[in-house]
Amino acid sequence: MSMHRSLKSARKIVTKRNVLKRFERIELLRERNKWKEGDCGLGLPKTKPAE
Secondary structure (H helix, E strand, O other), X not given: OOOOHHHHHHHXXXXXXXXXXXXXXXXXXXXXOOOOOOOOOOOOOOOOOOO
């Protein structure tokens, strides 16, 4: 089955996201030395994505 033409063009557009997923936030906190192994993954501090 072929893909609708409106969906094909949407795949090519890559936008910058301002909301990070939990694993991305943890990786960012590790880089900034604000995450220790064994810390809880819930209630993470707010982080801005690296630009």
